[in-house]
Amino acid sequence: MSDLTIRVENLSKQFHIGGKQESYSTLRDVLANAVTAPLRKTGRLLRGQATAAADLNETIWALKDISFEVKKGEVVGIIGRNGAGKSTLLKVLSRITEPTKGYAEIHGRVGSLLEVGTGFHPELTGRENIYLNGAILGMKRPEIIKKFDEIVAFAEIEKFIDTPVKHYSSGMYLRLAFAVAAHLEPEILIVDEVLAVGDARFQKKCLNKMQDVGQEGRTVLFVSHNMAAVARLCQRAILLEEGMIVKDGPANEVVRRYLSSEIDISAIHHWDDVTKAPGDDIVRLRSVGVRDKENQISESIDIREPVWVDIEYDVLRPDQIFVPYGDVYNEEGVHVFSTFDLDPAWRRKPRPTGRYVSTFEIPGNFLSEGMFFVSLAIWTFTPHFYDYFYVHNAVSFNIIDHGDGNSARGDYLGRMAGVVRPLLRWSTQFDPLTRP
Amino acid sequence: MGYNNQDSDASPALTDTPVIRIEASRGWVSLKLRELWEYRELSYFLIWRDIKVRYKQTVLGAAWAIIQPFFTMVVFSLFFGQLAKIPSDGIPYPIFSYAALVPWTFFANGLGKASNSLVGSSNLIKKVYFPRLAIPIASVLSGIIDFVLSFIILIGLMLYYGITPTANVVWLPFLLALSFIIALGVSLWLSALNVQFRDVQYIIPFITQLWLFATPIAYPSSILPYKWKTLYAMNPMVGVVEGFRWALLGTDTAPGPIIIVSSLVALLLLVSGALYFRRLEKTFADVV
Numbered sequence: 065m066s067d068l069t070i071r072v073e074n075l076s077k078q079f080h081i082g083g084k085q086e087s088y089s090t091l092r093d094v095l096a097n098a099v100t101a102p103l104r105k106t107g108r109l110l111r112g113q114a115t116a117a118a119d120l121n122e123t124i125w126a127l128k129d130i131s132f133e134v135k136k137g138e139v140v141g142i143i144g145r146n147g148a149g150k151s152t153l154l155k156v157l158s159r160i161t162e163p164t165k166g167y168a169e170i171h172g173r174v175g176s177l178l179e180v181g182t183g184f185h186p187e188l189t190g191r192e193n194i195y196l197n198g199a200i201l202g203m204k205r206p207e208i209i210k211k212f213d214e215i216v217a218f219a220e221i222e223k224f225i226d227t228p229v230k231h232y233s234s235g236m237y238l239r240l241a242f243a244v245a246a247h248l249e250p251e252i253l254i255v256d257e258v259l260a261v262g263d264a265r266f267q268k269k270c271l272n273k274m275q276d277v278g279q280e281g282r283t284v285l286f287v288s289h290n291m292a293a294v295a296r297l298c299q300r301a302i303l304l305e306e307g308m309i310v311k312d313g314p315a316n317e318v319v320r321r322y323l324s325s326e327i328d329i330s331a332i333h334h335w336d337d338v339t340k341a342p343g344d345d346i347v348r349l350r351s352v353g354v355r356d357k358e359n360q361i362s363e364s365i366d367i368r369e370p371v372w373v374d375i376e377y378d379v380l381r382p383d384q385i386f387v388p389y390g391d392v393y394n395e396e397g398v399h400v401f402s403t404f405d406l407d408p409a410w411r412r413k414p415r416p417t418g419r420y421v422s423t424f425e426i427p428g429n430f431l432s433e434g435m436f437f438v439s440l441a442i443w444t445f446t447p448h449f450y451d452y453f454y455v456h457n458a459v460s461f462n463i464i465d466h467g468d469g470n471s472a473r474g475d476y477l478g479r480m481a482g483v484v485r486p487l488l489r490w491s492t493q494f495d496p497l498t499r500p
Numbered sequence: 501m502g503y504n505n506q507d508s509d510a511s512p513a514l515t516d517t518p519v520i521r522i523e524a525s526r527g528w529v530s531l532k533l534r535e536l537w538e539y540r541e542l543s544y545f546l547i548w549r550d551i552k553v554r555y556k557q558t559v560l561g562a563a564w565a566i567i568q569p570f571f572t573m574v575v576f577s578l579f580f581g582q583l584a585k586i587p588s589d590g591i592p593y594p595i596f597s598y599a600a601l602v603p604w605t606f607f608a609n610g611l612g613k614a615s616n617s618l619v620g621s622s623n624l625i626k627k628v629y630f631p632r633l634a635i636p637i638a639s640v641l642s643g644i645i646d647f648v649l650s651f652i653i654l655i656g657l658m659l660y661y662g663i664t665p666t667a668n669v670v671w672l673p674f675l676l677a678l679s680f681i682i683a684l685g686v687s688l689w690l691s692a693l694n695v696q697f698r699d700v701q702y703i704i705p706f707i708t709q710l711w712l713f714a715t716p717i718a719y720p721s722s723i724l725p726y727k728w729k730t731l732y733a734m735n736p737m738v739g740v741v742e743g744f745r746w747a748l749l750g751t752d753t754a755p756g757p758i759i760i761v762s763s764l765v766a767l768l769l770l771v772s773g774a775l776y777f778r779r780l781e782k783t784f785a786d787v788v
Contacts, residue, residue, distance in 0.1 A: 157522065158629050160627070161786055162782040163524055165524060166523070167523035168521070168522040170520040171519050172518075176629065178627045179627045182623060183624050185553055188549065192552065195545065199541055199542045201628065
């Protein structure tokens, strides 16, 4: 296969971690260890196995049997929780740290950007730092000279190019750092979370630059917590969990999988054990469900269709007044709206004991695409405010736009921003007699 | 760059691109000097950075390069030359000690800086790949400017004392290279150890101080009994210092055998240091 750029086979990396063994119980232990430890360490040192942490048997596998292949020109996102092994994987592929087992083969020049501004020296000027940082990132001098003006223009620091960077604002510093990095031209680019720099406008510029890199046919490995960026920039994503690959496939699917595993929820939540259900001996939640127009519990809902959220609860003490209440958040954690049960049938009315199901309907053509999370509560305002329970992210669902042409996106198939996506009524006045 | 951003089904870039295999290394590993050479531009920039920033925000600036050996010479002349009446092979004591202090300062400063260089560059080591050997090499080499400045003062002193150098000055570059090799060899051991055991940074000033007195700087090696000479030359800086005096001041202690022993010890230090360094290199990013 000539178009293979990265091949990773059973790659594993073990770390020694200092831990419990160091918590000495008595002063005598401390002293005894102080005497014996240097001797043991010296012995090990002479054998050439100088690892200060080798005393501590505790080890973790940061990567376990990772295998995958990347073809030329692929842009691959690597996602996962903190500590899942993403950065370790990038460090191994960048040759910063060695694997414990397995191997990786890399065809081509690698540029890795695990941090922007590595090696920047505050006393040096912007100009000097461009040369230094370029060399550190592996650029040759003629290459830096050729790109110099472009880098300065990208960073928007023309006026301050001969000022020591210690006098730069943090924004200018980051812009310059990213600008150098963005002009690297290796066949394989390894990027870790560098997009989290600068203000919103500059971030957008960086994202566009990244997109260009991908379109130029270079191979990119990209670690990020910004799921929207991963979904947009990458065709493919790899989800890591505790050092292992749990999913490898089209970026959209993997991102969705990550988001749902991250929060661990679904379209139905039922409390089997009544004593553990939210609430108290006045009112207790039984279940929450998301329903589509076929009356089926469903995790994915067409953007044009309404969604029903059912809240099933038992009232255990008579003659109380309840206000069911819901909060809806999107996948970026934006609070989209709150809603109170204002149904006149039970509003401000004391209820007899029994089972109730309160439902709210979110209209079709209202929410935008993506994941939504519903948090639920039952409150009362009479005789005074009381919060019986609040269940964070009780259920979740996906809004899907099939792009058939009759949703709010019309014929546009690109990314649409916005928390809601209403189908608004447009009208156009036309008057052929008025000249502009 | 021969990079093709068109529709590249022929993928010309791949045919001539190197294949890197990343896997665990076992035991002693090769020095990868070729790769070090490929990264020479980075070494150059690291040296350039060290030199550029060294005397930033100091009042006296580059004068510090001269002050250190010069005032040591003044103190030595006062205490050892004037008070203790230590012999100086028939050469005025100030220039006798200063000619030794110039290479010594290059060595001692290089040793001090290079031994702490890996720890000081932890940020680079954790974020960028390059042959780590470049760091201590650059640290020692960046002292060359200081050496040149203090050497100019040495020339001034020689003029003042009316000493004309012998034809042996042609050996000076070799002697300077020898002191570079010694400084680097020791630093490779110490800098690699320092990554794991920060004890090293406390030992270095102590080592340097002892080493100063184990080297004929304040006194001539001629005051030692002959039978100790070979053992004495095991300290490779003896060869460098005696060589400097012999080449510049024309002392009659022909250092031939000493220099041979010193060079052998220096090479041993360099090779063993480089191998040890390379062996520990894989742990640097995880431990530093």
